[in-house]
Structure formats: C-alpha cells, structure tokens
Amino acid sequence: MNAAHALPLQVTAVRPRTPWQLFWTRFRRDWVALAGLGIIVVILAMAAAAPLVPSLNPELQDLSLRRSPPTPAHPFGRDHLGRDILSRVAHGARYTFGAAVTATLIALLTGVALGLVAGYWGGIVDDVGMRVVEVLLAFPYLLLAILIVAILGPGLGSATVAVGITKIPHYARVTRAAVLSLRHSDYVDAARVIGATDAGIITRHILPNTMAPILVLATVGLGADVLSIAGLGFLGLGAQPPTAEWGLMVSEGRSYLFEASHIIVFPGVFLMLLVLGFNLMGDGLRDALDPRLRRR
C-alpha cells in the first residue's frame, strides 16, 4: 500500500476556454457594445411581435383622422392617410431587418466565396476576380446601387439586391487578404502534408480564421445597409407604397413637414437607433475579437 492510494489525487482536467468563451468574457464587459446589442434585440422583438398584435394594422386608413398628432391611444400619431404610425413603424422593422440581413448575406456569401477562391488558387482566377472587384469599386456605391435598381426596376427586392452587390468588394478583399496571409502558414502546410484536400483545408483551417474580420465587417455593414435601403426607399427606388418601409415613410411625410412634423419623426428615430445599435455592437465585436485593434 503506497501513499498514492492513501491520498487519492483529485485530477480535474483544466479545459482550455473556447474562442467563443474568450470572446464572450471580453464582450460582456463592454457596456457600450451591450447597449448596441440591446437596441438591436428590442427592435428585433418589435419586428417579431408586430404581426401577432391584431390592433397594430399598418394599412388601416382613417381619412377623417389624417395627420392627427400623437394621442395616448396612438402615441406616434397618424400619417397623411390616417394610418397609425406606431403600427407602421413596428411592421416597418420587419422590412428593414429582412432587407438589411438579406443584402448583407448576398454580399457576404458572394464576397467571401470570391475572396477564398481568388486568394487560395491565385493566378488567373485571382486576376479575374480582383478585376471584377475593381470595376465594382469604380462606381460610388450609391450610384452603383441606383444603376442596378435601374436594371431590375424599383422595389424593395431590387434595392436589397442592389445594396448587396455594391458590398461584395469589401468582403472579397478582406477574405482574400486573410487567405493570402494564411495560405503559406505552417499549419496549412502541415495539413497538406498529411493529405488534406483543398476543400478540407479551406473549410477546416482557412475559413474559421477569416471569420473574425468578416463578422465585424458584417455587423457594421448591416447598419450601412439599413441606411442605403432606406435611402433608396426615400428616393422612390426602393420599397413602393403602401409598404410601411421606414425610408419610404419619411419620404411620404416630407410634404407635411410644416403642419404635421410628427409623421417623419418616428421612422427616422428608429432608423437612427437601429444603425446606432449595429455601429456600437460592431465596434465592440472588433475589440473583443481582436484585442490588438483595441479602440482607445
């Protein structure tokens, strides 16, 4: 009988923290970023709840109460057709969120794929891909979006696709740069030596390492996309009446600025809050995901 039996050692494995845990410990200390997340969650909840509340009808007109100012029953007032602005703002969150997320996904999926292929294989693929990106970047983005809307015809869907396409170059460039820096790293060489396929190397080793900058880009990009889609709606090139899209609502209300300024206040405030939320959260993500780029 030896000492080890008399005194059993308590061996608990110390599990290394996952990148997600590391990220979360840093992120949750950043109250500004959490405030941003909070704004997004509240507006998202509003978008989700809007269709469940029958009294929130965005299209019910009451022409006798046209442009009536805020009252306790209708805290945001009514618009130029007597529609309840609170209902329209709540339903509008659905369009704004849906369109911004779709646009960002279009840009992200296309851009990341383009950047991966161009960066990993290089050569002629890289040349062609980057020329495409350069031509896209040769247009000021709003003008490119307008050109695409001109092809597809005005509408919320066209505006979404247009904004998505204008953002492809950003994702392509960031991904390509990340891939180039990883392509000849030791662990990628090691993976190749033990016989990993190109697809395996890309999905298992390269893609996870490009995710941090892409995630930051996408969060801040969501805010910019909200603004662009609302801007196209304001110009009459995005959502069409009677859609309760925030940019279009501001556009419809501008003729009544003098006598009924409340019509444009609320859609504008919510646009600004949502974009602010994405910006705050994007800054926080950048700090939490890449401590080297810490905001001072």
Added chain:
Amino acid sequence: MVRFLTRRAFGFLPLLLAVATVTFFALELTPGDPAVLIMGQDATPEGLAQVRRSLGLDRPLAEQYVRYLWGIVRGDLGRSFRTRTPVTEDLARTFPVTMTLAVGATLVASLVGIVAGTISAARPHGALDYVVRVGILTAVSAPVFWMGLVMIYWFSIRLAWFPVSGWGTVRHIILPVAALSAFPLASIARMTRSSVLDALTHDYVRTARAKGVSDGAVLGRHVLKNAFIPVVTVIALQFGILLGGAVITETVFALPGLGQLVVTAVLARDYAIIRGSVLLVAGSFAVINLLVDFLYAALDPRIRYA
C-alpha cells in the same frame, strides 16, 4: 515613383473603358423596349420603328456599342429618350450643382473633422473627447435624408433663417452642405483621432516633450504632420462617395443637381441619361482616386513604389 505614377495613369483608361462597358451592357439587359416607353403603349408599329431608327436601336448590338464608345470619345453621349435634349446639356446643367455640394461638404467636413478629431485625441477620455465621440456616432448613424428634413424643419420653417428649397444664393447652399457633410465629417474626425493618438505614441513625441516643447506645439509641429496622410486618404475617399451620395441630399432640398436627373431617369427608364450620368460620376471618381495616389506619393517620401 515616376514609373508607378505613369503606370497608374495608364491603368486609368482601361478602368474608364470597363465602366463605360458595364453601363452600356447593364442597361442593355433590362427588359422593356425604350421605343415603347417613349411612344406609349398604344403606339403604331410604324411609329415604334421610326423611334428605334432615330435612336439607332435598330442597329446590331455590337455596332451600337462601338458607336456609344466613339460618342464618348467625341463628347457625345446621345440624346435623352424622353426630352430629346442632348445628354451632355443636361449634365452640364446639373453637374455643377452636385459638384458645388460635394466640394462644399468636403471642405466643411475636413476643417471641422480635423479640428474635432485633434481636440478629441489631445485629451483622450476627457469631456471634449466624449462629446466628439458621441457626435461622431450620431452623425454616422442618422439617415442623411432625415437629418436634412429635421434641419429644414428647424432652420427654415421654425426659425426661417434659410429658404426651404431652391438654388442660386449662398443661403440656399448652407443647409444642404451641412446635411451632406455630417457623415464625411464623422469619418474624418474618427480617422484624425486614431491617427493622432497613434502618432502620439512615437519616440519623437517623447523627445519633444522631454526637451520642454509645449503640448500645443507638439501637436501642431510634430504630430499633425505625421498623422495627416491617412486623413488625406479618407478625405479624398469621402469626396468621391459624396459625388454619388449627394443624390439623396439633392432630393431632400429639391436641388436641380445630378441626383434629381438620375432618379427621374430611372423612374422614366431614360437609359441615355442614366448612362451619361453614371459615366460622368464614375469618371470623376476615378480621376479623384488617381489624384489621391499622386498626392499620397508626393506627401510621404517613405513610400517607395516599385
């Protein structure tokens, strides 16, 4: 460096060609016959054929493309499908308005942005720093069309300091420029702040402080000079974006600029106007980017171009 600049200047022409090609074929892909748009749904076949002939639309696509390119070289962008006026005339009328707005907004944004960013960086986490940072966040988050309307409400309707819309005098320009400059101002202030903070960590700052140079002189004489290059890039970039972005501001203030021309043209499917305006703005954008490269090379002797 001369070789880099020459190469860059030659790379400029293919880019313009690519832009012209994209605008030509992109609009060629659109469904709908321009002749029908011009003549209306109940036009006679003979009438439609005549319109197609007069616009050159009965020609093979390749020929139309070559004619279009040759026209650009000669400074002829065709005629508006709707009003039949030469596109160049419409552009000559509207582009100065857009340019004035963009230049004005860039000037205001650069001056205020650099000052605000420097003040902010001089005392990080001080009261002024927070004011500037909150201002930056607000300015990059607010939709420009909404801010423009809020400005009209307060300064034109309530206080009656400025006309609500129109063009011609300095008083017409102030509000649109203010609205348009908010976003670039914030970007410039943000870049100035981080660039100055970065420059402040360098050894030459410590040396200057050690020998007794005052804070103001350190900032003015050493830091700003070194922090300036990334700021110049942002300014130029923002100027290019403003040429396109002014579209929204022009609509808010009902200004007779390129923006109104383009938006009306898109709604009316007036392809000649869309092509011409996109080409003009993208061309100016390319020129600006080229000038930035030149400026960059001139400003920073450390940059070596192979």
